[in-house]
Amino acid sequence: MKTRIVIWGTNEKDEKLLIGIALNAAENKVDIYTFPEKQATEVFYNLMMNQWREGSELEFPEEYSHIERPLTMTESLLPENLRVERTDLIQRAQTEWHFVVLSAKLHRSFKEEIAEIRERIQELESFDRQVWDELKDFWQKVQGHIRDKNLFRDHARSLKENVNELFSELKKFRRKMDEEFKETSKENAARFHEKLQDIEERIKEGLGLQPIFNELKEIQRDYRGTKFTREDNKKVWDRLDKAFKKVKEKKYGPGKSGQSSALNRITRRYEGLLAAIQKMERSINRDKRDLEFQDRKIADSEGQLEAQIRQAKVKMIEERIHSKEEKLADMHRTKEDLESRIKKEEAREEQRMKEEEKEKVQQGIKEKIAEEIKEAAEARDVEVDAEKLEKAAEEISESIKKQKKTAESVLDSLENTIGESIKDMGDTIRAVAAVVADKIEDALQSGDGQEEGKESPIGKMQGKSDLEAGKTSPIKKMQGKSEEE
16 A cells, blocks of 8 residues: 555646655654646656655755645645645545554554563563463454454564564573473472372272272372473373272272262362363453553544544453453352362262271171181081080990890890700600610510511601601701791
8 A cells, every 4th residue: 555646736826736745654644745847857757656656765856845734534635725636546545544544553552562561571580471471462463453454564574573583582481481390290290109109009908998088189189289291290190090990999899980970070170160260360361451551542542533443442341351250250159169069079978988998897897707606606516416426326335235135135045945945855855765665675575577568666766756747846946946036
């Protein structure tokens, strides 16, 4: 967009003039130069068109006049005594130059803001996150005006170079701070890992869960207030979370330790809310600084339009701050509610742990009593078996004694029977012998022998005595009786 015009015109005497009009954006004014026709030679005219109009300075001839006028939207660029045929060119220039003036003011205001930030950076001894955020927000604001083409290309380039330079200065401080922060984070992480290592060993040894759980809660509270690098933060949190899960697995059994408890869910929500609150507070502080900046610039505004634009911006910023403050108040109320719920859940969790410990102790006592009862019962069973064996031995002994007595009685009876039988047999033999003797004596007296076909008396006697027609001898009878007995 050109800020100089070369045009032919006339004065109040209708004398032909070469007119050069230049914008003085810094002061919101225009410089008007007029040259009489006799001075406006072809050479000078070409120099005005090709060099002065493009921004170069020329040595003017001796005869010329200079007029300075304020740039407004209501009054013409030219005074009443000067007239031109291309009034449209003058009107377009007036409109465009008003924008140029506003853009130049915007550029100057940005340069002043950069100067303030530069001054603050020069006073820094270490990295300041707030200054970094201010510079970042400032550049985003400048980029918005560049996209909207409210700044000329040269102005945008100049601002970008200055901002990059300031970012480089801050990055030097940040690199140093990052190195120190990494070292601090490393030390903090080592401290937490040492505590968690001790807890993991105690969990593995099967020590009391309630003291371990309470210690884990203390570590968790300490963890929330400790700053780590992203890598160290993840390692510490993963190990802490794993320790909590191990305790729960010991409490509830395998497969249940991974379930998210109400306390964990509320804690995660609380931590996310804290991060959101910090972000909202930083955003409100940036808006307040921007508001202060706009308030300062309203007093220095040149022209009613610029003042109105800044007042409109102030109004928008105030509304934005009001809306964000309402959201922040809601966040703080939610924070208080979550803190109360966390305390209740921690108390409830602690009570559950105590009950678990109590049940564990009671269960151990029950198992011990049951084991003692079992051992006592086994001991009684052994005593009962010994008593049974002793009683059975006594019964067997008594039975043997009874059987012995019976055997002795049988033997006595047998002896008596045999004795009587032998006595009877002797008497019988003696009686038979007497009869036989008598028969033999009779036979001898009666003759020498018997008739043929007849059996002698002795043979008959012998056959009869041996068989007796199927009768059993007294000895057989005695033997049969003894066997039956």
